[in-house]
Amino acid sequence: MSRTFLLLLQVLVAVVIVLLWHVASSTGLFGDPKTIRFFFSTPVDVVTRIGTWFAGGTIWYHLGITLLESALAFGLGSVGGVVIGFWFARRPMLAAVFDPYVKAANALPRVVLAPIFALWLGLGIWSKVALGITLVFFIVFFNVYQGVKEVSPAVLANARMLGMNERQLLRHVYLPSALSWMFSSLHTSVGFAVVGAVVGEYLGSSAGLGYLIHQAEGVFDVTGVFAGMFVLMAFVILIDWIVTKVENRLLIWRPRPATAAG
Amino acid sequence: MVRLALVSQDAPGARERAVMLDGVRITFDLAGGGTYEAVDTVHLAVEEHEFVAIVGPTGCGKSTLLNAAAGLLKPSAGTVRIFGEPLSGLNRRAGYLFQQDSLMPWKTALENVAIGLEVAGTPAREARDRARDWLGRVGLGAFCERYPHMLSGGQRKRVGLAQVLIRDPKILFMDEPFGPLDAQTRLIMGDLLLSLWSTDKKAVMFVTHDLEEAIALADRVVIMSAGPAARIIGDYRIPLARPRDIAEIKLDPQFHEAHREIWHALKEEVLKGYRQGDRS
Numbered sequence: 001m002s003r004t005f006l007l008l009l010q011v012l013v014a015v016v017i018v019l020l021w022h023v024a025s026s027t028g029l030f031g032d033p034k035t036i037r038f039f040f041s042t043p044v045d046v047v048t049r050i051g052t053w054f055a056g057g058t059i060w061y062h063l064g065i066t067l068l069e070s071a072l073a074f075g076l077g078s079v080g081g082v083v084i085g086f087w088f089a090r091r092p093m094l095a096a097v098f099d100p101y102v103k104a105a106n107a108l109p110r111v112v113l114a115p116i117f118a119l120w121l122g123l124g125i126w127s128k129v130a131l132g133i134t135l136v137f138f139i140v141f142f143n144v145y146q147g148v149k150e151v152s153p154a155v156l157a158n159a160r161m162l163g164m165n166e167r168q169l170l171r172h173v174y175l176p177s178a179l180s181w182m183f184s185s186l187h188t189s190v191g192f193a194v195v196g197a198v199v200g201e202y203l204g205s206s207a208g209l210g211y212l213i214h215q216a217e218g219v220f221d222v223t224g225v226f227a228g229m230f231v232l233m234a235f236v237i238l239i240d241w242i243v244t245k246v247e248n249r250l251l252i253w254r255p256r257p258a259t260a261a262g
Numbered sequence: 263m264v265r266l267a268l269v270s271q272d273a274p275g276a277r278e279r280a281v282m283l284d285g286v287r288i289t290f291d292l293a294g295g296g297t298y299e300a301v302d303t304v305h306l307a308v309e310e311h312e313f314v315a316i317v318g319p320t321g322c323g324k325s326t327l328l329n330a331a332a333g334l335l336k337p338s339a340g341t342v343r344i345f346g347e348p349l350s351g352l353n354r355r356a357g358y359l360f361q362q363d364s365l366m367p368w369k370t371a372l373e374n375v376a377i378g379l380e381v382a383g384t385p386a387r388e389a390r391d392r393a394r395d396w397l398g399r400v401g402l403g404a405f406c407e408r409y410p411h412m413l414s415g416g417q418r419k420r421v422g423l424a425q426v427l428i429r430d431p432k433i434l435f436m437d438e439p440f441g442p443l444d445a446q447t448r449l450i451m452g453d454l455l456l457s458l459w460s461t462d463k464k465a466v467m468f469v470t471h472d473l474e475e476a477i478a479l480a481d482r483v484v485i486m487s488a489g490p491a492a493r494i495i496g497d498y499r500i501p502l503a504r505p506r507d508i509a510e511i512k513l514d515p516q517f518h519e520a521h522r523e524i525w526h527a528l529k530e531e532v533l534k535g536y537r538q539g540d541r542s
C-alpha cells in the first residue's frame with residue numbers, strides 16, 4: 001500500500017467520525033440532538049472554543065505549565081532512575097535487600113499519592129512534578145538496572161582485555177548499555193511524565209491542561225472538556241514525535257527493522 | 263615417509279616461553295550443584311614468535327583454555343606463566359579475539375578500534391589516525407563510520423582483529439576467528455592474518471576446529487581430546503616453509519602427509535565426542 005493512500009485512509013477515519021458527530025448533534029437522525037449536544041457537544045463548538053483559547057492566548061499559559069511540570073518530572077525522575085539503577089546493578093547485595101521494597105513501591109497505584117503530595121508540597125507545580133517523578137523513576141530505574149545487568153559477557157570480557165579499568169568500563173560499556181535501554185523506554189517514561197502532570201492538575205491545582213478540563217467538568221461545560229481533551233491529545237502527539245526524533249538520533253547504532261534503503 | 267616430530271614439552275627451548283600452562287586443570291561448578299571437569303591437567307608451552315593452533319572436537323575446552331591463559335578464568339589447579347611470571351589477574355600482555363561477537367555495538371568501527379589506545383592514554387586524535395590506518399590494513403578503510411550491526415560477520419571479525427592488534431600485544435589469542443565465515447573468505451582471512459603476523463611474529467594461540475586451517479597457518483598443531491576432562495593428546499610440528507600461501511600450500515605433499523597423520527589421531531576423538539553427545 002502506498003504512503004499517500006494510507007494517509008488518505010487515516011484522514012478518512014477522522015472525517016467520518018467528525019461527520020457522524022456533527023450529524024448526530026445537529027439533526028434528529030440518531031435521537032434528540034439537544035441531549036446529544038449536552039453529552040457530546042458539537043464539533044463546530046469545540047473547534048470554536050479551541051480557536052478562542054489560542055486567539056485569546058490563555059491556553060499558552062496552561063500548556064506552558066503542563067509542559068514545565070512534565071519536563072521537570074521527566075528530568076528529575078530520569079536522573080534518579082539512572083543513578084539508583086546503576087548503583088543497584090553494581091551492588092547486588094544492596095539490590096537484594098531493597099528488592100521487596102522497590103517492588104512494593106512500584107505496585108502502589110500512584111494516583112493515591114496525589115492528595116499526599118498536594119498536602120506536602122501545596123497546590124503549585126511541585127506536587128504534580130512529584131507525582132510524575134514517582135511514575136518516571138521506576139520505568140527508568142528498571143530499564144537502567146536491566147541495561148547494566150544485560151551487558152553481553154563477551155563485550156565485557158573484550159573491553160577488559162583491551163585494558164579498560166573499572167571507570168572506563170563504566171563509561172564505555174555499562175553506561176551506553178544502560179542508556180540504550182533507557183532510551184528505548186523513552187516513549188513510556190515521557191508519556192508517564194505527562195500523565196503525572198495532568199492527573200495532578202486534575203486533582204487539585206490552579207493552572208495546566210488538567211485544571212482546564214477539571215474546571216469545565218465542574219460546570220458541565222462539555223465543549224470545554226472536549227476542547228481540553230483535543231488540545232491534550234495534540235500536545236502528547238507532538239511530544240511523542242519529538243521523542244521519536246531524539247530516539248532515532250541517540251540510538252543510531254541500533255539495528256532497526258527497516259534500515260534497508262527503499 | 264616423514265614422521266612428524268611429537269613436540270616434547272620439557273625440551274629446553276632456545277626461545278623464551280610466552281605462555282606456559284603448567285598442569286592446568288579447570289573444573290566448573292554447575293548451577294544445579296555438582297561440578298564438571300572440563301580440562302584435565304594440561305601442559306602446554308608457546309614460545310615467543312610461535313604460532314600454535316589448537317584443534318579439538320566441539321565442547322572439549324578450547325575456549326576455556328584460552329580464557330585461563332588470558333586470566334579471565336582462574337584454573338582450579340596448576341599455574342599459568344606469561345614470559346616466566348605466574349599470571350595473577352588479567353593477562354595484560356595479550357590480545358584476545360573472542361569466539362563471540364564482542365565489538366561494542368554503540369561504537370563505530372573506528373571508535374571500536376581506537377578505544378584500546380584511548381584507554382591507555384593515547385590522545386584521541388592520534389588514536390583515531392592509527393585506528394584508520396589499521397582498518398585500512400584489514401581492508402576496511404571505507405567502513406570506518408559503520409556501526410557493528412551494519413557490517414557482515416567477516417567484516418566484524420576483521421574489525422576485531424584490528425582492535426586487538428592496534429595495541430600491539432606480545433601474545434595473541436584467537437578463538438575460532440574465522441568460524442562463521444565461508445570457505446573462500448576463510449582463505450583470504452588466513453592470508454591476511456599470516457601477512458599481518460609475519461611483520462612482528464607475535465606468539466599466537468589459535469583455536470579452530472578446522473584441521474586444514476590449523477596446519478596451513480601454524481608452526482605447531484596441538485590436538486585436544488573430547489571432554490569431559492579433556493587433555494592434550496597430540497602436539498605436532500608443521501615443517502612447512504614460510505611465507506605460505508594458504509590456498510597453494512594445501513596442494514603441497516608435506517601438507518597432505520601432516521594432515522593424514524594428525525587426522526588419524528583426531529578422528530577417534532571426534533567420534534568419541536559424538537558418542538558422548540548422544541549419551542547425554
Ligand SMILES: Nc1ncnc2c1ncn2[C@@H]1O[C@H](COP(=O)(O)OP(=O)(O)OP(=O)(O)O)[C@@H](O)[C@H]1O
Pocket residue numbers: 290291292298300318319320321322323324325326327361471489
Ligand atoms: N561456565 C561454565 N559452567 C559449566 N560448564 C561450562 C562453562 N563454560 C564451559 N563449560 C563446559 O566446558 C566445556 C568446554 O567448553 P568450551 O567453551 O571451552 O568448549 P570449546 O572447546 O571452546 O567448544 P567450541 O569449539 O564449540 O567453541 C563444555 O563442555 C562446556 O559445556
Ligand SMILES: [Mg+2]
Pocket residue numbers: 324325326361437
Ligand atoms: Mg569455543
